Amino acid sequence: MAGSDWRRLDESDVHVRPGRGSRPRSKLRPEHADATAAMVVAVDRGRWTCAVDADPDRLVTAMRARELGRTPIVVGDRVGVVGDVSGKPDTLARIVRVEDRSSLLRRTADDTDPYERIVVANAEQLLIVTALADPPPRTGFIDRCLVACYAGGLQPVLCLTKADLASPDELLARYAELAVPTLVTRHDEEVREVVETVRGRVSALVGHSGVGKSTLVNRLVPDAFLATGAVSAVGKGRHTSVAAVALPLPGGGWVIDTPGVRSFGLAHITADDIVSAFPEFTEAAEECPPGCGHLGPPEDPDCMLDEVPEQRRLPSLRRLLASRAGLET
Numbered sequence: 132m133a134g135s136d137w138r139r140l141d142e143s144d145v146h147v148r149p150g151r152g153s154r155p156r157s158k159l160r161p162e163h164a165d166a167t168a169a170m171v172v173a174v175d176r177g178r179w180t181c182a183v184d185a186d187p188d189r190l191v192t193a194m195r196a197r198e199l200g201r202t203p204i205v206v207g208d209r210v211g212v213v214g215d216v217s218g219k220p221d222t223l224a225r226i227v228r229v230e231d232r233s234s235l236l237r238r239t240a241d242d243t244d245p246y247e248r249i250v251v252a253n254a255e256q257l258l259i260v261t262a263l264a265d266p267p268p269r270t271g272f273i274d275r276c277l278v279a280c281y282a283g284g285l286q287p288v289l290c291l292t293k294a295d296l297a298s299p300d301e302l303l304a305r306y307a308e309l310a311v312p313t314l315v316t317r318h319d320e321e322v323r324e325v326v327e328t329v330r331g332r333v334s335a336l337v338g339h340s341g342v343g344k345s346t347l348v349n350r351l352v353p354d355a356f357l358a359t360g361a362v363s364a365v366g367k368g369r370h371t372s373v374a375a376v377a378l379p380l381p382g383g384g385w386v387i388d389t390p391g392v393r394s395f396g397l398a399h400i401t402a403d404d405i406v407s408a409f410p411e412f413t414e415a416a417e418e419c420p421p422g423c424g425h426l427g428p429p430e431d432p433d434c435m436l437d438e439v440p441e442q443r444r445l446p447s448l449r450r451l452l453a454s455r456a457g458l459e460t
């Protein structure tokens with residue numbers, strides 16, 4: 132699917148492979164050649180809040196042009212808007228174009244929402260916020276986030292909170308082979324490393340309730356509440372919404388909070404998608420029997436990954452493959 136025009140696809144068909152080159156540019160309709168570039172920072176009931184030129188001080192409310200049909204437009208999307216882009220009260224611009232995406236984070240259907248959805252587009256990295264205690268870390272969730280990152284083209288960053296309550300050593304050891312960048316925080320210390328990691332970039336944050344994600348967001352975006360209030364001008368109820376929202380960082384860049392995201396759908400991801408994030412195994416995987424899940428014996432007794440001389444990351448890779456296959460360890 133790489134190289135196709137994602138905007139024309141139904142959401143359920145959208146698929147990203149990491150590490151592919153540039154994609155064909157969107158065809159510009161002549162009458163929209165003068166569309167203003169903007170970034171979607173919030174979505175609420177058929178209205179999109181967009182930051183013109185990704186400037187957090189130039190917010191406009193927009194609707195989706197009829198010609199885009201039901202094209203999904205999500206937080207982080209780079210769009211072209213026409214019409215009144217002054218951002219004055221009671222004005223409504225029109226989104227006429229969605230640019231190709233550099234990354235894509237999707238989540239599975241769950242009990243609050245029966246549809247699988249794109250959560251965030253174009254985030255460079257995903258901060259997987261996990262408490263070291265209270266609540267205890269859930270490695271199954273971390274593994275699924277990693278798979279979603281590898282398949283969607285995001286850099287994963289493990290963000291371990293509440294280090295005042297428990298040691299990070301065990302978790303750090305578990306992810307050492309994957310070389311996932313890790314940040315360790317505690318509420319009684321500066322979060323300088325996190326600030327540096329997110330500065331100037333677009334970062335999505337995900338985490339279970341109670342892990343300290345709001346605490347972290349509030350430290351990164353001192354006026355997060357105000358900013359959230361500003362973008363919720365398009366509609367009330369932001370605070371109970373499960374929609375993602377992009378918050379501007381004081382030093383440039385955005386953090387995209389994803390309240391209510393508790394899981395990532397992995398059904399659309401193939402075993403080969405995951406293997407493609409592990410270059411030392413990709414060649415061997417091509418020699419595997421058709422449909423090989425690369426889990427090794429007993430599930431995949433003829434898997435060729437076992438023949439690769441450099442086996443260091445195989446257990447980690449297999450753990451991720453198992454999490455896709457629903458065989459969490």
Ligand SMILES: Nc1nc2c(ncn2[C@@H]2O[C@H](COP(=O)(O)OP(=O)(O)OP(=O)(O)O)[C@@H](O)[C@H]2O)c(=O)[nH]1
Pocket residue numbers: 292293294295296316317318319338339340341342343344345346347
């Ligand atoms: N001991 C300790 N407690 C923390 C730390 N960070 C946050 N907390 C506490 O953990 C609880 C949950 O923090 P929140 O920031 O509300 O967690 P959240 O992930 O946003 O959870 P929701 O608001 O339910 O989505 C609060 O009581 C915080 O005060 C930390 O580093 N150490």
Ligand SMILES: [Zn+2]
Pocket residue numbers: 416419420423424425426431433434435436
């Ligand atoms: Zn295999």
